[in-house]
Amino acid sequence: MSELNLVRIGKKPIMNYVTACVTLFNSGNGDIMVRARGQAIEKAIDTVQMLRRGFLKDLLIKKINLGSEDVTRFDGSRGNISIIEIILSREIEEDVADDETPDESA
């Protein structure tokens, strides 16, 4: 539980990332982070929207971070690439403590 569960958005179809998020939530994770940079940022937001509209109606966007990273391109030139990190959570807060039924994930 110490590290946030990360879904890193890349070049795969959106549905792959939607499924990854749903799987993470279903395996009992409270918060997950969707992270993307550059052109994949659009896909990250598409993923969140698809989750909200279809799969997890109780989805909550907890926090959105914007940032940037230094990159070196193929031709050796340097530049900045923007990053988005979206922290998602589910609204259902049943009193399921961490110490309850750990047999499912163990």
Added chain:
Amino acid sequence: MSELNLVRIGKKPIMNYVTACVTLFNSGNGDIMVRARGQAIEKAIDTVQMLRRGFLKDLLIKKINLGSEDVTRFDGSRGNISIIEIILSREIEEDVADDETPDESA
């Protein structure tokens, strides 16, 4: 002051939008909204990052909204397009009330 000052990100170079934001802030606006959809979302975040790194060091990201809009494509098919709205503010909070020195904007 009732409507938020909007910078809508499109197909122009990033610097155009950076300049638009700086101009809005310099003309005395407290909050501005940067809005983009689809592929322009990446450019919106690039714009914010460029503002933060170079132009307005005291820039504050007040709120980020994600959403989606229905679109009809050229071929008549319908789909969804994701939207980002970033509300920016400047940290400087000198005690400048709204009723003070209105001659500048009037």
